[in-house]
Amino acid sequence: MDMNEIKEIFFQECEEQLAELESGLLKLNDGDRDPETVNAVFRAVHSIKGGAGAFGLDDLVSFAHVFETTLDCVRSNRLEPNQDVLKVMLRSADVLADLTNAARDGGGVDEARSRQLIKELEALANGEMPQPGAPEIAKAVAPAAPAPAVNDDGFQPVAFSFDEFEASEPPAIEPSTYEIVFSPKSELYAKGNDATLLLRDLSRLGEMSIRCDMDRLPALEEMNPEAAYFSWEISLKTEKGEEAIRSVFEFAEWDCDLDVTLVSGDASGAGEELPMHPVPFDLSLLDEEAPSRGESAEEDEEMVSQQRDPRSAAASAAATASNVLQMAQTAARAPLENAKVASTASAAQAAAQQAASAAQPTIRVDLDRVDRLINLVGELVINQAMLSQSVIENDTNGTSSINMGLEELQQLTREIQDSVMAIRAQPVKPVFQRMSRIVREIADMTGKSVRLVTEGENTEVDKTVIDKLAEPLTHMIRNAVDHGLETPEKRVAAGKNPEGTVRLTAKHRSGRIVIELADDGAGINREKVRQKAIDNDLIAADANLSDEEIDNLIFHAGFSTADKISDISGRGVGMDVVKRSIQALGGRINIQSKPGQGSVFIMSLPLTLAVLDGMVVTVANQTLVVPLTAIVETLQPEASAIHSFGASQRLISIRNSFCPLVDVGRILNFRATQANPVEGVALLVESEGGGQRALMVDAIQGQRQVVIKSLEANYTHVPGIAAATILGDGRVALILDVDAIVAASRGQTLKPEMTLAATG
Amino acid sequence: MASRNSAGKPLKLAPVLDLNEATALHNKLLELKGAPIAIDASAVERMGSLCAQVLMAGAKTWEVDQLSFTFAKVSDAFVKATQLIGVDIAPLMAKEI
Numbered sequence: 001m002d003m004n005e006i007k008e009i010f011f012q013e014c015e016e017q018l019a020e021l022e023s024g025l026l027k028l029n030d031g032d033r034d035p036e037t038v039n040a041v042f043r044a045v046h047s048i049k050g051g052a053g054a055f056g057l058d059d060l061v062s063f064a065h066v067f068e069t070t071l072d073c074v075r076s077n078r079l080e081p082n083q084d085v086l087k088v089m090l091r092s093a094d095v096l097a098d099l100t101n102a103a104r105d106g107g108g109v110d111e112a113r114s115r116q117l118i119k120e121l122e123a124l125a126n127g128e129m130p131q132p133g134a135p136e137i138a139k140a141v142a143p144a145a146p147a148p149a150v151n152d153d154g155f156q157p158v159a160f161s162f163d164e165f166e167a168s169e170p171p172a173i174e175p176s177t178y179e180i181v182f183s184p185k186s187e188l189y190a191k192g193n194d195a196t197l198l199l200r201d202l203s204r205l206g207e208m209s210i211r212c213d214m215d216r217l218p219a220l221e222e223m224n225p226e227a228a229y230f231s232w233e234i235s236l237k238t239e240k241g242e243e244a245i246r247s248v249f250e251f252a253e254w255d256c257d258l259d260v261t262l263v264s265g266d267a268s269g270a271g272e273e274l275p276m277h278p279v280p281f282d283l284s285l286l287d288e289e290a291p292s293r294g295e296s297a298e299e300d301e302e303m304v305s306q307q308r309d310p311r312s313a314a315a316s317a318a319a320t321a322s323n324v325l326q327m328a329q330t331a332a333r334a335p336l337e338n339a340k341v342a343s344t345a346s347a348a349q350a351a352a353q354q355a356a357s358a359a360q361p362t363i364r365v366d367l368d369r370v371d372r373l374i375n376l377v378g379e380l381v382i383n384q385a386m387l388s389q390s391v392i393e394n395d396t397n398g399t400s401s402i403n404m405g406l407e408e409l410q411q412l413t414r415e416i417q418d419s420v421m422a423i424r425a426q427p428v429k430p431v432f433q434r435m436s437r438i439v440r441e442i443a444d445m446t447g448k449s450v451r452l453v454t455e456g457e458n459t460e461v462d463k464t465v466i467d468k469l470a471e472p473l474t475h476m477i478r479n480a481v482d483h484g485l486e487t488p489e490k491r492v493a494a495g496k497n498p499e500g501t502v503r504l505t506a507k508h509r510s511g512r513i514v515i516e517l518a519d520d521g522a523g524i525n526r527e528k529v530r531q532k533a534i535d536n537d538l539i540a541a542d543a544n545l546s547d548e549e550i551d552n553l554i555f556h557a558g559f560s561t562a563d564k565i566s567d568i569s570g571r572g573v574g575m576d577v578v579k580r581s582i583q584a585l586g587g588r589i590n591i592q593s594k595p596g597q598g599s600v601f602i603m604s605l606p607l608t609l610a611v612l613d614g615m616v617v618t619v620a621n622q623t624l625v626v627p628l629t630a631i632v633e634t635l636q637p638e639a640s641a642i643h644s645f646g647a648s649q650r651l652i653s654i655r656n657s658f659c660p661l662v663d664v665g666r667i668l669n670f671r672a673t674q675a676n677p678v679e680g681v682a683l684l685v686e687s688e689g690g691g692q693r694a695l696m697v698d699a700i701q702g703q704r705q706v707v708i709k710s711l712e713a714n715y716t717h718v719p720g721i722a723a724a725t726i727l728g729d730g731r732v733a734l735i736l737d738v739d740a741i742v743a744a745s746r747g748q749t750l751k752p753e754m755t756l757a758a759t760g
Numbered sequence: 761m762a763s764r765n766s767a768g769k770p771l772k773l774a775p776v777l778d779l780n781e782a783t784a785l786h787n788k789l790l791e792l793k794g795a796p797i798a799i800d801a802s803a804v805e806r807m808g809s810l811c812a813q814v815l816m817a818g819a820k821t822w823e824v825d826q827l828s829f830t831f832a833k834v835s836d837a838f839v840k841a842t843q844l845i846g847v848d849i850a851p852l853m854a855k856e857i
Contacts, residue, residue, distance in 0.1 A: 003780065184809070189779055195809040199844055210846035217813060220793065220821040225786035226779070229813050232846060 006192045010051040011104045012364070017044040018097050022433055025093055029086045038081075042071045046254065048096065053251035054192045057103045060096075066118050067092050070125040079124060088120045091444075094437050175206060175239040181259040183231035188255035190226065195256075199232065201248045206238030235263070367463070370423055374610055377413075377420045378707035381611075384413045385704070385728035414705075417611065425460040425607070428506045428515075431470050432457050435477050435504060442481040449488055449499040450481055459506040461513045461607055465585055469515070469605070472581040476517050476601055477502065479575065484521035484599055494596065496520065512587075512629060513607055518600040524593040526550045549691075551591045551599075555579040583739055586612070586627070586722070588686070604629075612708055614735065615683070616701040616727070620670035623733040624697070625706055625725055630738040632684045632692060634700065637661075637677045648674065652682060652694045659684065662745040663696045664736070668720050685738050693742045704728075708735065720744060768796030768828050773838075775805045782810035789818045797822060798854065802833035807841040819852055830854040 024041035027034075049064035070089070073079035081089075095117055098109045180202070184195045202208060210232055217229045236245065242260055249258050388406045432454045443450040461469075485491075485500035492498050503518040526547060533539045533553045545553075555575045582589045587605035606612065606629070614625035615634075635654070642661070643651045650661040661682065665671045675696060682694040706725035711718055711734075722737035769792055774781055789797075799815075822829035831838075832854045842849045 189810055192779060194779060196807070196812070196841060196845055203844060210844075212846035214816055214820075214847075217817050217820060219824065220786070220789055220814075220817045223786070223814070223817045225782040225814050226810060228809075229817075230809055230845070234846075 003192065006190075007055055010055065010191070011100070013051065014048050014100045014104075017048050018093065018100065019430060019433055020044045021093050021096070022090070022436070025086060025090050026436065028081050029083070029090070033081075035075075038071070038075050042068065042075050043254070045071055045096070048100065050193075050251040050254065051191060052100075052103070055103075057099075059109075060099045060103050063092075063096060063099055063114055063118065066121045066125075067096060070121040073125050073127075078127065085124060088117065088124060090437075090440060092117050092121060094441070097437070175237050176241075177235060177237045177263045178242065178245060179261050179263050180234040180236060180245060181231070182234060182249070182256060183258075184228045184252065184256040186224075186227040188252050189228060191255060193252050193255065195228075195230065195232075198248055198252060199234075202234065202236065202245065205240050205244055205248070206236055208237075209235045231257075365423075370420075374420050374424065377417050378610060378709075381413050381417055381705070381707050382726045382728075384409055386730060389728035421462065421607075421610065422460075424463045426463050426466050427458045427460050428466060428469070428513075429457040431466055431473060432504055432506070434470060435473060438474050438477045439481060439502060442478055446482055447487065448481060448485055450485060451499055451501050453501060453503045454505070455503070456506040459508060459513060461506075461605070462610070465513070465605055465607070468581060468585055472578040472603075473504075473515070473517070475575070475578045477504075480517060480519040480521070480599070480601075484519035486522050490522075494522075508607075509604070513605050515603045515605065516600055517603075518598060520598040523595040523597055523599055524551050524554065524591070526595075529553050551593050554591070555589070588739075610708055612706055612725075612735065613703070614706050614725075615703050616706075616733065617681070617683070617697040618699045618701060619668070619697050620665040620675075622665075622670055623701070623727065623731065624664070625733050625735045626683060626685075626695070626697075627722075627735065627738065628703065630685045632686055635682050635684065635694075637680075637682050637694075639678050642677050650674075650677065652677070654684065654694070659692050659694050660745065661694045661696055662741060664741060665696070665698070667741055667744045685742070693745065695738070695741065706733070706735070768798035768830060768832075770798050770800055770832070772800040773804050775803045777804060777807040777811035779808055779810055782808075782814055785811050786814045789814065793821065794825065794827070796828040798828075798830050798832040800833045801831050801838040802835050804835045804838035804841075807838060809845055812842065812845055812847055816847060 021041055021044040024037050024044065027037050028041070045064050045068045049061055049068060052060035052064060067089075070079070070092075074081050074085070079085060095109070095114045099114070101107070102109045182195070182198070184193075188195065199210065211234075213231045213233060214229070216231070217223070223229065238244065242262065245260050246253075246258070249256065388410065391402055391406060436452050436454070439450050439452040442448075480502050481500070485502070486494065486496075488498035491500065501520050503516070505516045505518070507514050529550050530539075530545070530553075533550075533556070534541045538553060538556050539545065555578070579589055582603055582605070585605050587603055590602045590604075591599060592602065593599040612625075613628040615628055615631060617624050617626055637652055641653045643653065643658070645651065651658040652661045653659075661677060663674050666674055675698065677696055680696050680698045681700050682696055684692055684694050686692060706727070708723045709725055711721060711724045714724070718734070720737055720740045721734045722740075723735045724732050725735055727733050771788060771792060773785070777785065797818075819829045829852060831849055831852050834849070834853070839849070
């Protein structure tokens with residue numbers, strides 16, 4: 001394992017820890033006072049700090065340290081986690097996430113913000129926030145560890161946490177001897193820590209003697225070179241006190257067993273029963289120690305055995321005759337002992353692994369591997385379709401056994417496909433969790449009070465969709481808080497709760513995931529939107545628009561109703577970007593708004609981007625696939641239902657309402673003249689504005705599941721075409737981008753050079 | 761105790777014996793198993809606990825096989841590292857010739 005891999009694992013773990021941290025803090029915010037929750041939060045910060053320390057990420061370490069110190073006050077009940085305290089902590093969690101990201105991807109963080117938070121956290125840790133019963137504790141704590149003032153150069157680490165520190169135990173000035181038992185676990189090494197470095201730091205604290213316990217060391221073949229076998233008994237004479245000792249191990253605290261006991265005020269107490277090697281400060285010392293003894297071959301061998309028994313080995317400086325005798329006996333015992341040691345060690349290791357895996361049996365798999373598998377399954381599906389097609393074509397007698405076999409194969413492939421897709425399915429929870437942070441930040445900036453309610457966080461959806469969901473969702477949340485919700489004063493004036501609510505819901509509906517974002521704000525000011533649209537030349541001044549169409553104007557590029565442009569939103573890049581991202585995911589977005597009651601944005605997204613149920617149609621001898629989700633109904637137009645207006649526009653009357661007729665072949669430039677609607681089929685599709693359009697195609701071939709192949713990746717982007725697929729007969733068919741076609745029918749023609757590409 | 765007097769196959773240790781090196785070192789030692797070995801630690805600049813564990817496990821194994829396992833040459837840093845972690849390599853040092 002090289003360092004980068006370890007670092008990558010660390011960052012992955014950080015993400016998990018940050019999620020843990022945030023959900024823990026939110027639980028506390030909701031009044032959960034379970035000590036386990038506090039512990040979980042503390043552990044999360046601590047682990048991040050530990051890992052960051054191992055990689056020398058100093059900014060991260062120093063911030064995490066201050067954060068941890070304050071959390072520790074909560075853990076030890078010295079600080080009541082009330083709303084105000086948790087507000088600071090939630091913001092700190094955000095900064096911690098920023099610092100982690102900065103450490104991973106480079107880039108800067110808002111230093112002023114983190115400095116400010118460090119100050120606030122320190123204030124909390126020092127009990128500066130008036131709490132019932134806190135003053136006397138604060139008094140006891142504050143003088144013991146005065147936090148260094150934060151200067152403008154960056155953050156300063158503060159003194160180590162107070163938890164191990166007893167007020168009754170004054171900082172030792174006289175050197176005391178401590179006996180330390182340090183047994184690292186394999187995780188310590190797995191995280192890139194090295195016991196040697198810890199011991200080196202420890203040796204700098206004072207006079208140290210050490211005994212390495214190698215009893216657990218198995219034979220070479222049986223050992224795992226990356227597991228921990230050594231443990232140490234250390235006698236340390238230092239004037240720096242126990243906390244200094246513990247602080248050496250603080251990054252490794254969770255990955256080792258550590259026992260520190262004060263032996264006596266004066267030195268040399270412990271050394272007697274456990275002979276130890278003094279650790280010299282001076283390099284030259286070893287020249288004298290390096291022995292040139294062991295004249296005979298036998299003696300040499302016994303020296304080797306001595307190595308295994310450290311208690312005897314410790315006395316090695318003077319290898320007396322009795323020693324040699326004793327060691328010879330040890331040597332005879334050795335093989336037996338070895339076997340025993342090896343078996344117990346491996347048993348212990350197995351038990352530890354079992355304990356670790358009992359929590360949640362999951363594996364991390366490289367996303368590339370999953371994608372490759374999905375790709376292969378896609379090929380399998382295509383191949384299966386080709387096979388059945390050729391069987392049907394060549395075998396008109398329809399041998400039932402072949403057909404049955406094919407059907408089974410079809411079912412199996414479908415099942416395989418579903419299972420493979422399920423591997424990529426992930427709950428939307430992480431994205432939703434990120435949103436709670438966005439809400440907090442925007443609420444802070446705008447001075448509004450907002451509560452985010454999330455529902456259906458465990459709804460699962462394809463990983464790609466999740467990854468691409470975060471950005472549009474962020475935009476929308478910002479908009480909802482900045483534009484949607486009123487200020488507390490206005491809310492009170494309108495008879496509402498001063499605290500606004502933003503509700504984020506995810507659910508499955510008919511094979512798609514539906515995400516709703518609802519706010520209980522003022523709703524869309526249609527007059528203002530309309531006026532703005534007229535000002536921006538988006539619509540004609542006398543245009544007659546339905547409420548729904550006005551609402552949808554906010555998705556136009558360059559549209560913003562905010563009176564002044566704020567930091568948060570209002571630059572007019574928001575909602576059209578949102579719409580494009582959602583469309584790029586094969587989704588739709590709708591808006592419902594009630595004046596005075598708020599707005600609801602409804603996004604409907606495919607569960608996966610890899611397969612699609614489509615209707616295969618023919619247009620001007622080209623085979624196209626129309627996503628089934630877009631189609632409302634299909635109908636055979638009658639001549640009497642077709643009405644022309646203007647130069648080339650046509651309408652079709654369906655159940656007493658008119659619907660524009662869109663000739664797909666014309667829009668994609670498949671043919672030069674308009675087709676006769678009566679000879680074709682009309683597909684009634686739901687368009688982005690909520691209105692319906694009738695798409696004219698020549699014929700419907702059938703309905704089938706197709707595997708999506710990206711056109712951008714394999715060819716180039718073609719307007720009006722979303723992607724491509726391979727049909728059962730091996731031909732490539734293009735998948736129609738329904739919304740683009742509808743938009744084009746409104747007069748925003750597809751770019752000509754692109755259209756040529758589409759026909760070519 | 762037969763092959764005591766042979767110097768053993770040489771194994772030169774890498775300068776940096778950190779966490780990343782432990783597996784490689786383990787494999788190298790396993791390859792040389794079954795014959796006396798003389799380890800050249802003269803280039804070692806840094807050694808972590810994992811590599812120390814591997815070396816000590818090697819010493820133990822060689823000893824069970826009754827073959828010699830010696831440190832022919834050591835660097836100051838190597839000796840210092842072993843002292844720091846309380847591993848006594850004195851008995852494994854090669855005899856002065």
